[in-house]
Structures are given as structure tokens and as C-alpha cells.
Amino acid sequence: MAQHDLDSLTERIGGGEEVPAETRRKDRRGLRRVLIGLLAIVVLLFGGAAGFVGYLGYTVNDNVTQEQLLPEKRQPVVAPDGKPVAETGTGTNYLVLGADTRPGDAGRSDVIVLVHVPQDAETIQMIHFPRDLYVSIPGHGKNKINAAYAFGREPLLVETMENLLKVRIHHVVRTDFEGFENMTDAVGGVRVYAEEGSDGTGNGGEVVIRKGWNDLNGEQALAFVRERYTLSEGDISRGRRQLAFIKALFLKATAPETITNPVKIAKFTNAATENLVLDQTLTVGDMRDTAISLRHIRSGDIVFATAPFTGFGTSPQGASIDIVDEKGMADLGEAIRTDTMDEYGDVFVTP
Structure with a gap:
């Protein structure tokens, strides 16, 4: 699949409608210093919910x-153009990683966002960023981008990403796939759109996914985000599935039936944070402040893209x-560096 221009990145995830730039630019209140991740975007949305502030704070x-x-040592x-990249004033960049902890997958990051x-x-x-993206890794020549994680864990992957894009990575968040299953069950399952089906014969196990909408429990959701061998574009297709799942989980975790249910809140917060790792500069206090500011966020504010590549080799x-x-x-x-993503083109879609 050629992705040599901006329009080629506007791939449909989850069957949603594209959001016009003018709609995305409308005024919104209270959104600042947003920490989003496979988990962190929803972990602390409930910090102000009915009497659970103390409990959730303790759990987190x-x-x-x-x-x-x-x-x-940050370089x-x-x-x-030879000029140093500004550290502040141009937005904040978070590297969010998800590691598959099954035997044979240890030491690799299968989700790089x-x-x-x-x-x-x-x-x-x-x-x-597809894990098979062929890039230069400091001190190791050229290899798949997730090899940077295997060679030097998160710090080397950060350096690799910074060299690739010429941007500063401000924070890193890591979780593992086991949390996907537990969080999904904690909110009573999720509804996800699949661009293509899978018959359960690949690395997602025996779970059958049909093209279109699927109601998934935790075990099924885990299979949904793991599958790649039976999908038309392998890891690229899997990446779109993972992003669609993130969106589905966000919507379910912030739905009224969840945020008004103390038991669901407690279960979800515990499931989301029990395997959550933050970088050495990002504190729980920072996350809590951010959580308060997230209370007005809408589903259409979260948009996705795939890093540009020209094909397979x-x-x-x-x-x-x-x-x-x-x-x-x-x-x-x-x-990213100049904080002009809205001018980059119709790259992003909302699943």
C-alpha cells in the first residue's frame, strides 16, 4: 500500500465519519496538559466521581x-535547518507503548503510538508507528523500529523516535496487553468496528471477528488487538484495530452507565493502573490534574493516523x-515540531 501523500493516510478506522477541520477547531473548555494513552486517557477521568476521590487516589x-x-541524559x-527544537510551547508529545507479554513476545513493544x-x-x-517500520537505531544500524525496544528498552526507542521525526518526546507511558482484557471486562465489554473479519486461525486465538460491529468481552478484545496474520495488511491492519479498540474503550469507560457506577469505576481504575508504568518525570499528581481537565473531552476530539510508509519490503x-x-x-x-498538525492535511480520522 503506497502512502506517499497526505490523502493516503486518511484511512477509515471503525467506520466513523471524518471530522472537518472547522469542527475540530471549535472552542472547548478546560482541556489542558492532556495525558492520553492506551490506558491513561481514561484512568483518572473519574477522579471527581461521587465520593471515590480518596479511594481512586489510593488505588492509583x-x-x-x-x-x-x-x-x-537528554540530547x-x-x-x-540546524536549529534546536523548542522544548515547550509547541504542544506535548507522549510515547505510549503496549507490550505483549505472551511467551515469545517478551522484550518487544507491539504497540507504538x-x-x-x-x-x-x-x-x-x-x-x-508499525512495529516493522525500518528505521535507523542509534548504535545499531537499521532495523525494525520495535528492535530499538529490544536493544535498549524505552530510552533507546525514545532516541530512535526523536531522531526519526526530529521532535522531542516529553513523556513515556507503558502497559501490557493483559490490561486490555481486564479493563474491557471491568466496563462490561466494548463495541468495536472491524474493517475486516478474522476467522480465529491466526495469532488472535480462536476468537472469530466479523466485518462490521462486534460486541467483545475481555478475552475477545485481547484477540482482536493481537490478530495480524490473517489480516490483509498484517501489522498495519492490526494497528488500525488497536486504535479502534482504544477509542471503543474510551467511549465505554466515559459513558454515563460507567461513570455513575461506583463498582465499575473501582474495577476499571484498578485494572487500568495495575500494570501502568510512567516515566521518571511524570507523576500521579500530574495525571490527576490532567484528569480533571479531561472532563469535557468529546469522542470527536480524538483522531488517528498511521505513520507514513511507501510499502513493504x-x-x-x-x-x-x-x-x-x-x-x-x-x-x-x-x-509536530511546529504544532501545525491541523495544517498538515486531512490526515486524521475518527474511528
Whole structure:
């Protein structure tokens, strides 16, 4: 699949309607310093819910851990024009990682999403980076992007992403696939749109997914986000499934039947945070402040794209790879770096 221009990135996820730029730019209140992730976007939305502030605060503080996910010594990021990249004033970039902890998958990050929150916070822009994207890894030559995680865990992946895009990664959030299952069950299941079906013969197990809308429990949701072998574009298709799942989980976790149910709130918060790891500079207090500001967010404010690539190929070592669209990646980096993603083109869609 060629993705050499902006329009080619406007892929439909979840069967939703595209949101016009003028709609996305309408005034919204109270949205600032947004931390979004596979989990974190919904973890603390309930901080003000009926008497559960103390309990949720205790649960989050007890469950969430901090590790050195950012490089210990941050190197300056230099833009192509030779000027240092501004550290602030151009939005905030979060690298959100999901690791599949099944035997044989340890040490790899199967979900790599860059979340850009603009300075004006009118949208939350999520960019999926296919794990087979063939990139330069500092100190290791060229390899698949998720090999950076295997070689040097999160700090090396951060350096790789910064070199690729010429942007600063401000924060890192990590979870694992087990949390997907538990969170889904905690909210009573999710309704997800599948662009294509899968018959249960691939790496998603025996769960059958039909094209169109699917009501999934935790076990089925886990199979939905894991499957790639039977999908038409492999990891690319799986990435779109994962983004569709994130959106579905967000909608269910913020639905009235969830946020007014203390038992669901407690179960979901525990499931979402028990495997959540934050970088060494991001505190639970920061997340709590952000959670309060998220109370007005709407589903149409969360938009998605896939990082630009030109097609598929084979590495010198014989591995299947996704070939980077160099110009497209440079354009993407400039748009993030200058906080002009709304001017980047009709790249983002809402699942």
C-alpha cells in the first residue's frame, strides 16, 4: 500500500465519519496538559466521581510505578535547518507503548503510538508507528523500529523516535496487553468496528471477528488487538484495530452507565493502573490534574493516523519490513515540531 501523500493516510478506522477541520477547531473548555494513552486517557477521568476521590487516589498511587523510561541524559534535538527544537510551547508529545507479554513476545513493544497534544489542546492526535517500520537505531544500524525496544528498552526507542521525526518526546507511558482484557471486562465489554473479519486461525486465538460491529468481552478484545496474520495488511491492519479498540474503550469507560457506577469505576481504575508504568518525570499528581481537565473531552476530539510508509519490503537480513516514506516522515515531524498538525492535511480520522 503506497502512502506517499497526505490523502493516503486518511484511512477509515471503525467506520466513523471524518471530522472537518472547522469542527475540530471549535472552542472547548478546560482541556489542558492532556495525558492520553492506551490506558491513561481514561484512568483518572473519574477522579471527581461521587465520593471515590480518596479511594481512586489510593488505588492509583498504590498501582502505578515509575521507571527510567526516558534517556538519563537528554540530547538536544536538532531540526533539519540546524536549529534546536523548542522544548515547550509547541504542544506535548507522549510515547505510549503496549507490550505483549505472551511467551515469545517478551522484550518487544507491539504497540507504538505517538500522542501529540497541541498547545491549544483542540484535538488529541495519535499516530501509530508499525512495529516493522525500518528505521535507523542509534548504535545499531537499521532495523525494525520495535528492535530499538529490544536493544535498549524505552530510552533507546525514545532516541530512535526523536531522531526519526526530529521532535522531542516529553513523556513515556507503558502497559501490557493483559490490561486490555481486564479493563474491557471491568466496563462490561466494548463495541468495536472491524474493517475486516478474522476467522480465529491466526495469532488472535480462536476468537472469530466479523466485518462490521462486534460486541467483545475481555478475552475477545485481547484477540482482536493481537490478530495480524490473517489480516490483509498484517501489522498495519492490526494497528488500525488497536486504535479502534482504544477509542471503543474510551467511549465505554466515559459513558454515563460507567461513570455513575461506583463498582465499575473501582474495577476499571484498578485494572487500568495495575500494570501502568510512567516515566521518571511524570507523576500521579500530574495525571490527576490532567484528569480533571479531561472532563469535557468529546469522542470527536480524538483522531488517528498511521505513520507514513511507501510499502513493504525485505531487509538485508531477510526480514519483512515496512519502508519509511522519507518525505512524508519529514513533513510529519515538521508538523509536530511546529504544532501545525491541523495544517498538515486531512490526515486524521475518527474511528
